[in-house]
Amino acid sequence: MATCSSIVWFRRDLRLEDNPALIAATRSGSVIPVFIWCPAEDGQFHPGRVSRWWLKQSLMHLDTSLRSLGSPLIMRKADNTLSMLLEIVEATGATQVFFNHLYDPVSLVRDHSVKQGLTEQGISVHTFNGDLLHEPWQVYDDNGQAFTVFNAYWQKCLNLPYEPEAPVLPPRRLTGPIGKILSCSAEELGLEDSSEKSSNALLARAWCPGWSYANKSLEAFLQGSLLEYATNRQKVDGVTTSLLSPHLHFGELSVRKLFYEVRTKQVTWTREANAVGEQNVTLFLRSIGFREYSRYLSFHFPFTHERSLLANLKSFPWRMDEAYFKAWRQGRTGYPLVDAGMRELWATGWLHNRIRIVVSSFFVKFLQLPWRWGMKYFWDTLLDADLECDVLGWQYISGSLPDGHELDRMDNPQVEGYRFDPDGEYVRRWLPELSRLPTEWIHHPWDAPLTALRAAGVELGTNYPRPIVEMGVARERLQASLAEMWEREAASKAILANGLEEGLGETTEVPGTGGPFHERMDVHTVVVRQLPTHSGSFLRDRLVPVLPTTSQLQAAASILHQSIPVEEDIEEAVAALPPSVPSASADLSMAGHSRPLEGHVQGFADRSQSGQEAAARLDLDFNSTAESGVRESAESDGRAVPVWSPSVLSHAQLQASAECVVPEIANVRRGSFSRRLTQSMLRANQETSSLSA
DNA sequence: GAAGTTTTGTA
DNA sequence: ACAAAACTT
Numbered sequence: 030m031a032t033c034s035s036i037v038w039f040r041r042d043l044r045l046e047d048n049p050a051l052i053a054a055t056r057s058g059s060v061i062p063v064f065i066w067c068p069a070e071d072g073q074f075h076p077g078r079v080s081r082w083w084l085k086q087s088l089m090h091l092d093t094s095l096r097s098l099g100s101p102l103i104m105r106k107a108d109n110t111l112s113m114l115l116e117i118v119e120a121t122g123a124t125q126v127f128f129n130h131l132y133d134p135v136s137l138v139r140d141h142s143v144k145q146g147l148t149e150q151g152i153s154v155h156t157f158n159g160d161l162l163h164e165p166w167q168v169y170d171d172n173g174q175a176f177t178v179f180n181a182y183w184q185k186c187l188n189l190p191y192e193p194e195a196p197v198l199p200p201r202r203l204t205g206p207i208g209k210i211l212s213c214s215a216e217e218l219g220l221e222d223s224s225e226k227s228s229n230a231l232l233a234r235a236w237c238p239g240w241s242y243a244n245k246s247l248e249a250f251l252q253g254s255l256l257e258y259a260t261n262r263q264k265v266d267g268v269t270t271s272l273l274s275p276h277l278h279f280g281e282l283s284v285r286k287l288f289y290e291v292r293t294k295q296v297t298w299t300r301e302a303n304a305v306g307e308q309n310v311t312l313f314l315r316s317i318g319f320r321e322y323s324r325y326l327s328f329h330f331p332f333t334h335e336r337s338l339l340a341n342l343k344s345f346p347w348r349m350d351e352a353y354f355k356a357w358r359q360g361r362t363g364y365p366l367v368d369a370g371m372r373e374l375w376a377t378g379w380l381h382n383r384i385r386i387v388v389s390s391f392f393v394k395f396l397q398l399p400w401r402w403g404m405k406y407f408w409d410t411l412l413d414a415d416l417e418c419d420v421l422g423w424q425y426i427s428g429s430l431p432d433g434h435e436l437d438r439m440d441n442p443q444v445e446g447y448r449f450d451p452d453g454e455y456v457r458r459w460l461p462e463l464s465r466l467p468t469e470w471i472h473h474p475w476d477a478p479l480t481a482l483r484a485a486g487v488e489l490g491t492n493y494p495r496p497i498v499e500m501g502v503a504r505e506r507l508q509a510s511l512a513e514m515w516e517r518e519a520a521s522k523a524i525l526a527n528g529l530e531e532g533l534g535e536t537t538e539v540p541g542t543g544g545p546f547h548e549r550m551d552v553h554t555v556v557v558r559q560l561p562t563h564s565g566s567f568l569r570d571r572l573v574p575v576l577p578t579t580s581q582l583q584a585a586a587s588i589l590h591q592s593i594p595v596e597e598d599i600e601e602a603v604a605a606l607p608p609s610v611p612s613a614s615a616d617l618s619m620a621g622h623s624r625p626l627e628g629h630v631q632g633f634a635d636r637s638q639s640g641q642e643a644a645a646r647l648d649l650d651f652n653s654t655a656e657s658g659v660r661e662s663a664e665s666d667g668r669a670v671p672v673w674s675p676s677v678l679s680h681a682q683l684q685a686s687a688e689c690v691v692p693e694i695a696n697v698r699r700g701s702f703s704r705r706l707t708q709s710m711l712r713a714n715q716e717t718s719s720l721s722a
Numbered sequence: 723g724a725a726g727t728t729t730t731g732t733a
Numbered sequence: 734a735c736a737a738a739a740c741t742t
Binding site for chain 1: 735
């Protein structure tokens with residue numbers, strides 16, 4: 030057995046400690062640690078600049094650690110992950126591949142085909158849970174259905190038998206492969222292009238990527254802000270969160286270890302009758318719960334990165350307004366709290382979770398922009414960009430979840446400003462043009478008397494914009510749009526009913542809309558329709574608005590005279606962040622991306638890991654629904670746009686993701702939803718079976 | 723002490 | 734937005 034050579038395929042588990050794939054491989058002989066950078070497979074979800082910067086640093090750190098144990102990290106850039114793995118297998122004579130599970134839609138699909146491809150070549154593949162407390166297929170409600178509300182899900186998780194064990198220590202020594210294996214440096218992977226380096230240099234002042242720094246961040250958090258997590262949760266300015274999220278995203282820190290450490294703390298505090306401390310832990314664990322839940326949703330509802338979980342908003346008339354979108358990105362909406370947040374995001378890649386909620390809520394409800402645009406922007410710009418959390422966050426805010434905010438709940442940025450930034454310091458830090466405005470007016474400069482504005486050097490409409498949409502107008506517009514949506518839905522329902530009677534089934538078209546209703550909120554489709562004369566590549570770029578490059582941003586900034594943080598401001602801003610050390614990042618991000626590879630199937634339960642029953646069920650599903658992938662959706666103008674066709678785990682989920690069979694939930698309010706969803710999924714499933722029979 | 727008003731919490 | 738809690742009268 031000592032002669033057996035194993036590849037450990039690192040992905041987003043860039044740590045030595047508590048890494049099940051690495052531990053298992055170490056037991057079976059010599060270890061070849063591998064990282065493959067394969068941008069071609071990321072599609073639309075190619076990581077943004079700051080995220081790639083983090084990855085690069087983290088890889089260098091991991092490589093150093095692995096080297097000192099005796100087996101350096103093999104880094105390769107590839108067009109196809111499977112081919113590259115096979116090439117490395119060939120070169121090293123490895124007979125086994127070990128890796129930890131991922132749950133985002135891209136990885137689910139890729140990992141399944143990789144596993145299949147390796148197995149076909151006689152390589153034995155072993156996969157593990159290195160990212161979650163519980164695998165998504167281990168948690169179901171009393172009816173055996175997947176949860177669709179968070180509280181019930183998290184309650185169940187907390188009640189599952191789970192005795193946190195002390196994290197497994199890193200291996201002491203690794204036996205490396207014999208002979209030299211082709212590899213490149215982290216630099217040569219091309220994670221950072223030369224135009225990005227100067228901006229990225231600033232990031233290193235505030236953050237230390239790498240698994241051992243993640244441990245230090247954890248330590249700092251346990252000793253520091255965990256104590257006051259609950260009370261400080263509201264404070265948007267200053268270091269009050271764990272700052273662990275980028276470390277968690279890249280798996281530099283094991284969630285199981287985090288859970289273990291935090292729980293241990295909680296036990297201590299309970300013994301000391303420290304009720305406040307105990308409460309703090311409960312709240313923090315809840316935010317870990319949201320991270321778990323994001324994976325859970327992504328796994329069970331693999332279409333949620335591009336379509337709402339609920340079908341209730343499928344005919345909502347989102348505004349495809351590029352100018353609004355741009356004003357939001359640049360922090361020029363005229364609402365100081367929103368703008369401060371967007372400037373901070375722009376400059377640092379970081380936002381307090383509270384501010385993420387504020388800006389995303391404004392995005393959806395004041396501007397009525399499609400949530401997927403916002404999700405993509407977060408994916409492109411956040412340091413802790415994480416697809417599953419991104420999806421969960423935006424669906425939560427946009428009224429697409431049974432237990433999220435409803436779409437017609439409009440939060441007032443002025444009110445939120447005084448609640449979360451009572452002294453206006455946060456706004457002053459990020460909006461220098463308002464820095465001299467007294468607190469009285471800082472969150473609503475449009476009400477300020479001219480004398481006050483003049484004294485503060487503020488000229489509304491010139492160096493700081495007036496509100497892009499007034500609150501009252503926004504409210505009316507939202508109501509009107511909702512009314513329009515109800516109308517469309519009623520019409521749709523009537524026609525669908527007719528259609529079914531006539532046996533037309535699910536693809537009924539509604540006259541005058543050019544297609545099934547759900548497509549009206551589909552970014553791809555609508556934009557294509559609006560821009561029918563442009564070229565293919567232009568269209569592709571437009572599928573989802575793309576983050577401008579730094580130079581484009583700077584150009585825009587100079588045109589817009591002042592107030593956009595360009596380099597100097599960024600520097601100042603970053604300097605104002607938590608000083609050097611890994612302060613730990615924590616609030617879980619709403620980050621995201623979206624999009625497809627070709628033909629694959631999804632799912633990857635590992636027999637040895639996840640229990641016979643689950644594995645058997647998933648395997649069965651692979652076999653029965655194995656064909657899915659990119660399909661072409663023919664537009665009315667004849668242009669074909671690739672559309673992600675979700676891979677499928679079960680018939681019920683297939684139905685949930687097939688647009689016209691999406692459950693009827695328009696009027697269902699929170700709470701009562703879950704059961705109805707599953708029931709109507711089942712009903713839809715049965716109907717379809719009988720139709721096809 | 724009941725009824726009305728304001729604040730707080732919700733991710 | 735809305736409900737529940739806290740606070741006033």
